[in-house]
Amino acid sequence: MSDLKWKVLSSHYIHKGPWATLRSDECEMPDGKIVPDYYVLEYPNWANAVALTHDNKIIMVSQYRHAAGIVSLEIPGGVVEAGEEPIEGMKRELLEETGYAFDSVELISTIYANPSTANNKTFCYLALGGKKVQEQNLDEHEQLIVHEYSIAEIKQLLLDNKIPQALHCTGLFYALMKLGELKG
Known part of the structure; x- marks a missing residue:
């Protein structure tokens, strides 16, 4: 190689x-x-998470994505700040975007969005045991709606091509594999 x-x-x-x-x-x-x-x-590195509440609902967010001109259903995530460890960035993004804190957060994949033209990585985590502890604390240009879906509903959303962000579909795939929700 x-x-x-x-x-x-x-x-x-x-x-x-x-x-x-x-x-x-x-x-x-x-x-x-x-x-x-x-x-x-x-680009700066990114982190996202497949985040499950204490009652096994997957937290998703809807937000407008200007470059594509769409409202996108996504897993929570964002930019890892300079000097910040990816896991700490992920915990911060989860709390800011959703208001939830989690019992455990585990790295499940590290991927590149497009290694032919971009140099950054996306760190995807599986967050378990989420509980709402505060209201959202969004950045100036963020407007997010938080949703909770069952695992079966997420599988159907994927089958129906309703989750357009490729990196987030990848994260969901890894999480569903880790959770034993996909047949091997």
């Missing part, structure tokens, strides 16, 4: 922003071919 890795000869930034940065790399492939402009999107 290491013989497939490209060597970065130079890099320069085209745009630096708080949520996304665009970089151009000049690379050399293992066979010596030069790739003069390979564009890389730098």
Whole structure:
């Protein structure tokens, strides 16, 4: 596998922003071919969670996603802040977005949204034993509606293609496997 890795000869930034940065790399492939402009999107890492309440309901949130122009049904999550461990970021996001705290939070997958163009990871957790302990504490530009679904309802939502965010479908898949809810 290491013989497939490209060597970065130079890099320069085209745009630096708080949520996304665009970089151009000049690379050399293992066979010596030069790739003069390979564009890389730098994003902060993300964390999300399949979060189950104490009575086994899965917490989902609905929110508007401007780039796609849709209201999206998703698992809770968000950006891991600079200097923050992913698990701490996830616990913070769960509390802020849903008002729930959890008995246990376990990493179930680490995935890349699109490793061909973006460098960030998404850490997906399984959170169990959720109890509502406060009201939502949303960021300035967040408007979320919290929902609770049974595991059977989540499976049907997935079958009906009602959960459009690919990373969240992946997290649900890993969680349902971990919970023994999918046939192996």
